[in-house]
Structures are given as structure tokens and as C-alpha cells.
Amino acid sequence: MSAKLNVLDRLRDCIVSLDSECVRKTTKEAMEMDIAPAEIISEGISKGSEIIGRKFENGEYFLSELMIAGELMKEALRIVRSDVEMQSVRPVAKVIIGTVEGDIHDIGKNILIMFLESRGFEVVDLGVDVSIENFVRAVEEYRPQILAMSALMTHTAPVMGDIIGRLSEGGLRKKVRIIIGGAPTSPEFGEMIGADYQTTDALKGVEKCIEWTSAKDDAGS
Amino acid sequence: MKPRERILSIIRGKMADKLPFFHVDHQLPRGEKEREARDRGMGVICYRPCYLEFMSNVEIVTKRDSNTLVRTYNTPVGKLTEVLVHGAGYGIAGFDRDWRGVLPRRKEFLVKTLEDYKVLRFMVENIHYKPYYFPVEDQRRRLGEDGVVVSDIPYEPLQRLLIEWVDWKRFYTDMTKNREIIDEIFELLEMKYEEELFPIAANSPSDIVRYGGNIDSTLVSPSMFERYYVPSYAKCAMTVKNNGKVLDVHMDGRLKFLADAIAKSQVDIVEALTPPPMGDIPVNEALSIWKDKIIWINIPSTISTLPGSSPHGVKKYLVEQLKLLIPGERAIVIASTENRVPEENLIAMTDVMERATLPLSRESVEKIRIDMSAANR
Numbered sequence: 001m002s003a004k005l006n007v008l009d010r011l012r013d014c015i016v017s018l019d020s021e022c023v024r025k026t027t028k029e030a031m032e033m034d035i036a037p038a039e040i041i042s043e044g045i046s047k048g049s050e051i052i053g054r055k056f057e058n059g060e061y062f063l064s065e066l067m068i069a070g071e072l073m074k075e076a077l078r079i080v081r082s083d084v085e086m087q088s089v090r091p092v093a094k095v096i097i098g099t100v101e102g103d104i105h106d107i108g109k110n111i112l113i114m115f116l117e118s119r120g121f122e123v124v125d126l127g128v129d130v131s132i133e134n135f136v137r138a139v140e141e142y143r144p145q146i147l148a149m150s151a152l153m154t155h156t157a158p159v160m161g162d163i164i165g166r167l168s169e170g171g172l173r174k175k176v177r178i179i180i181g182g183a184p185t186s187p188e189f190g191e192m193i194g195a196d197y198q199t200t201d202a203l204k205g206v207e208k209c210i211e212w213t214s215a216k217d218d219a220g221s
Numbered sequence: 222m223k224p225r226e227r228i229l230s231i232i233r234g235k236m237a238d239k240l241p242f243f244h245v246d247h248q249l250p251r252g253e254k255e256r257e258a259r260d261r262g263m264g265v266i267c268y269r270p271c272y273l274e275f276m277s278n279v280e281i282v283t284k285r286d287s288n289t290l291v292r293t294y295n296t297p298v299g300k301l302t303e304v305l306v307h308g309a310g311y312g313i314a315g316f317d318r319d320w321r322g323v324l325p326r327r328k329e330f331l332v333k334t335l336e337d338y339k340v341l342r343f344m345v346e347n348i349h350y351k352p353y354y355f356p357v358e359d360q361r362r363r364l365g366e367d368g369v370v371v372s373d374i375p376y377e378p379l380q381r382l383l384i385e386w387v388d389w390k391r392f393y394t395d396m397t398k399n400r401e402i403i404d405e406i407f408e409l410l411e412m413k414y415e416e417e418l419f420p421i422a423a424n425s426p427s428d429i430v431r432y433g434g435n436i437d438s439t440l441v442s443p444s445m446f447e448r449y450y451v452p453s454y455a456k457c458a459m460t461v462k463n464n465g466k467v468l469d470v471h472m473d474g475r476l477k478f479l480a481d482a483i484a485k486s487q488v489d490i491v492e493a494l495t496p497p498p499m500g501d502i503p504v505n506e507a508l509s510i511w512k513d514k515i516i517w518i519n520i521p522s523t524i525s526t527l528p529g530s531s532p533h534g535v536k537k538y539l540v541e542q543l544k545l546l547i548p549g550e551r552a553i554v555i556a557s558t559e560n561r562v563p564e565e566n567l568i569a570m571t572d573v574m575e576r577a578t579l580p581l582s583r584e585s586v587e588k589i590r591i592d593m594s595a596a597n598r
Contacts, residue, residue, distance in 0.1 A: 059478035062442030
């Protein structure tokens with residue numbers, strides 16, 4: 001195995017074993033070996049993130065482990081992004097995300113953010129209890145490729161439909177892919193309100209975002 | 222049988238005449254269809270507090286504007302503030318809810334810094350409980366045989382920290398770095414419950430005690446559940462079961478990873494088990510894993526309440542659930558844990574459930590399916 005592959009595999013393993021010192025040391029080591037920042041992200045950090053995701057899905061890791069992993073991956077990304085070359089590397093895509101008005105649940109949203117960031121997406125987190133106006137304003141201002149919305153209550157879920165309606169009225173709907181999530185949503189509901197994808201699983205959400213950005217079609221580009 | 226007898230039969234391990242079907246009173250708007258559903262056998266579950274919680278040496282000041290409540294706890298060791306935002310018509314539906322029956326949402330939690338735990342600790346040291354049975358007695362008298370009244374007590378100590386006092390992000394950071402601070406408050410509150418609250422619940426005038434809840438494995442890992450929740454259920458169960466009551470815990474989240482720990486726990490009723498597509502344990506699996514427990518099945522809100530749900534979808538889903546429940550022991554069906562189930566869906570549930578005569582069999586469920594298909598034509 002080449003030294004390059006070896007250090008990236010070690011970085012992946014340090015993330016998976018939630019070892020902060022090892023993550024810092026190995027990320028710096030990879031940088032010193034002149035491995036391209038984009039490769040450190042795709043072959044080290046993202047691979048670690050994928051395994052963390054599987055462990056979460058299988059019930060080996062839970063919220064506390066995810067939070068630690070999220071911090072470690074942020075730290076690794078911070079080190080990588082401090083590199084001059086990295087500053088010229090564009091993110092995979094820009095995602096605007098938030099929990100809709102009337103709702104303060106943010107666990108699923110934050111899990112999605114962690115996985116998206118570790119896979120090279122730029123995420124603008126609008127937070128919780130976000131008004132319709134603020135969602136629309138953020139889409140206008142940031143021009144994201146993807147808008148992600150979350151709700152955990154049956155009476156707040158329809159607000160996502162109102163937001164999509166307002167984006168359509170403002171001529172912004174066709175410029176952005178829309179993913180919705182939260183326990184009280186369903187594929188039928190997603191279709192009914194005009195979302196492009198619905199899921200209650202953060203990992204499937206990340207895969208869909210990757211699929212969209214790989215497809216390089218018109219929407220959101 | 223009337224609804225109360227039906228539910229109590231199941232809880233006491235006997236067969237009822239029909240599979241019990243209930244709705245929670247504060248989530249059930251009154252009206253013609255609601256009356257029709259009740260006339261056709263739907264019962265009502267009423268949760269009522271059986272205690273008063275108060276704090277000595279703590280001054281609580283609440284300020285309120287059009288949609289915000291700011292509550293400050295002044296103590297000799299410092300003060301903590303929480304901010305809650307509520308919907309329109311706050312207070313008119315009672316039970317701290319807005320007109321739709323929705324609770325205020327917590328925008329700012331009491332604990333914001335590590336230092337704040339010192340104040341929280343003081344507050345917990347000064348928490349006390351005293352019996353207040355009137356709400357339970359009053360509702361039992363009013364309800365008669367139309368349903369059951371459940372004595373309600375607060376969240377489990379750790380759940381209270383996690384959901385009411387500390388934002389989950391801060392909580393998990395502190396659990397990782399400063400666990401002893403959390404453990405100390407947990408133990409203090411656990412002791413208060415054991416010494417003061419559980420005996421009050423044990424003497425309350427109801428057959429069922431509901432303790433805590435909103436259990437979900439995304440929020441609570443199996444190791445946390447086993448360390449902080451299961452022992453607390455055991456203490457509560459020991460006290461209330463001595464007085465002939467059963468212990469009910471609201472577990473409406475994803476439970477697959479907690480299933481073994483729940484099986485070993487002293488919980489008698491797994492309340493609001495939410496089957497797929499929202500939850501992750503089908504009802505037949507739940508019955509097979511939790512062999513000594515009663516399961517209150519919650520019809521998922523994506524089926525019952527979400528825009529786009531329909532009477533046809535509700536009937537189809539319920540018939541599928543009945544198939545999984547054959548012969549129908551140890552199960553009760555709750556219409557929803559959501560507010561404002563559309564009335565046509567409530568009637569659709571009633572159409573199915575009034576035919577769910579026990580014991581269920583393949584033939585009887587098939588007959589219900591055929592009846593429902595014929596009604597749709």
C-alpha cells in the first residue's frame with residue numbers, strides 16, 4: 001500500500017474510532033505529504049463519515065458518538081481548509097437547511113448537516129423555527145443548489161408546502177432542488193407539496209444530494 | 222363491554238370483547254363525528270397529574286407577551302432563564318396548550334453554560350412534591366365507563382435534563398466532558414422521585430401510572446437507557462405495583478435498538494408504540510419481543526393526520542395491523558398521539574375497530590377487509 005493511501009486510511013480509521021489527537025495528527029501528516037486537499041476530504045474524511053453513518057444506521061453509534069465524530073470531522077476540515085490550495089477548491093454544492101416555523105426539533109437536521117459537510121458540501125444552517133420569509137430570502141441571497149427543510153410535527157409539516165409555493169411564486173422553485181425530512185412526512189406528502197425528495201433518514205438524504213450534484217442537470221445548477 | 226372495562230380487561234391479562242380503541246381527550250376536538258365515534262365504541266384516555274411540584278427558596282418570575290413566555294428562576298446561588306414560544310390562543314385549551322392543543326416550544330433552555338448547572342442543582346435540591354388527586358378523582362367521576370384516567374408524573378430525571386432543562390447539543394457535550402455534574406443532578410432528582418413522587422403516584426386514585434416518556438433511540442442510546450432509565454422504571458414500578466397499579470411509559474419513537482432493554486424493564490405498558498412507516502418495530506415483532514407487556518399501538522400520524530391521508534388509507538393500514546395482531550391479546554389501539562385527527566379519518570378508524578371482535582382470526586380480519594372494500598365501492 002502506498003504511503004499516501006496508508007495515511008488516508010489511517011485518517012478514516014481515526015475518525016471512526018473517535019480519536020481526536022489521532023485525527024489532528026494524521027490530517028497534518030497528510031497535508032505535509034502534499035496530498036491534495038480534495039483527496040484528503042474524499043478519501044479520508046468522507047470515507048470516515050460513510051462508516052460513521054453505517055454505524056449509526058446499525059445502532060453501533062448514537063447521538064453522542066455522532067456529535068464527537070462531527071466535531072472531529074470539522075476539525076480535520078478546518079486543518080485542510082487552512083491550506084492555500086484548498087481555498088481554490090469549490091464545495092460540492094451549496095445547501096440551505098432549516099427547521100420550519102413553529103418547530104424547534106433539530107436533531108435530524110444537525111445529523112444531515114454533519115454528513116453533508118463531511119462529504120464536501122457547503123451548508124448554510126438557518127436554524128430552527130425559521131419563517132417562510134427567511135427561507136425564501138435565503139434562497140434568493142445564497143442561490144443554493146439544494147434547499148433542505150425539516151419538520152417533526154404533523155401541524156408544522158405543511159409549512160414546507162407553503163415555502164415551496166412561495167418559491168414558485170417568486171420564480172425560484174426551478175432553480176433549486178428541494179429535499180424534505182422529518183418523522184411525520186411521507187413520500188406521498190413530499191410529492192403532494194412539490195418537493196423533489198422526501199426522507200426520514202439523514203444518510204439517504206446525503207446520498208440523494210450527492211446523486212443530484214453528480215448528475216449535473218439543470219435544477220440547482 | 223364499555224370502554225373502561227375493555228381496557229382494564231386487557232391490562233389484567235383477560236380477553237376483552239373487542240380490541241380496545243381509544244383517543245386522548247385533550248387531542249380530541251368535540252363534535253358530531255367525535256360523538257359518533259364514541260357512540261360506536263371509541264373510548265377516551267385522560268392523563269391527569271396526581272401531584273404538585275414546587276420549589277422552596279426559588280422565586281419564579283414569568284413575563285409574557287403576545288407569543289413568548291420568559292420564565293426566570295431566582296435562587297440564592299444565581300438565576301436561570303428559559304424562553305418558550307407559543308401558538309395563537311395560548312391557554313384557552315388548558316394544560317399549557319394553544320387552541321390547537323400544542324404545547325409551547327422551548328426556544329431557550331435553562332442551562333446555557335457549565336456554571337448554570339450549579340443553579341440547576343440548587344433548584345433540584347429544593348424541588349418537592351405533594352399529592353394532588355383532585356384532577357384524577359374529578360375526571361374519573363366525569364368519565365364513568367367511557368374510558369380510563371391515567372395518573373401522570375413528570376419525565377424521567379435524565380429525560381428532564383435532556384428535553385426540558387438542557388438543549389440536547391449542550392447535554393451531549395457535557396455528558397462527554399463533564400458527566401459527573403450531570404450524574405449528580407440526575408441522582409438528586411432520582412432520590413426526590415423515589416422518596417416523594419413515586420409514593421404519591423402509588424396512592425393516586427387510578428389503575429395506571431404514566432411515568433415520563435417520549436422515548437426514542439435517536440435521542441437516548443441503549444447504554445444510556447439501561448443506565449439511567451431502566452433502573453428508574455424499576456423503582457417506580459416497585460412502588461406503584463405494591464398498590465396494584467401498572468406502569469405505563471410513553472415510547473412513541475424508534476425503539477428497535479432499545480427493544481431488549483425495554484423487554485427486561487419493569488414497564489407494564491409500552492404506550493404509543495408507533496409501527497412503521499414512522500416507527501421501526503412492527504406490532505407483531507413488538508408482541509413477540511415484549512412478551513409480558515401490554516402494547517398501546519399508535520396509528521402513525523403520516524397515516525392518520527398528515528395532509529393527504531385518507532379514510533381509505535386509514536382503513537387499509539388498520540386492517541394490516543389487525544392481521545399482525547392476531548389473536549389480539551395484550552394490545553390496545555390509540556387513534557393518534559397528534560392533535561386534530563381529521564374527523565373523516567376518525568370515523569374510518571371507528572369503522573374498522575368496531576368490527577375488531579376478539580379473539581381476532583385470519584377469517585375475521587379478512588371479513589373486516591372485505592367489509593371495508595365494499596364500503597369504499
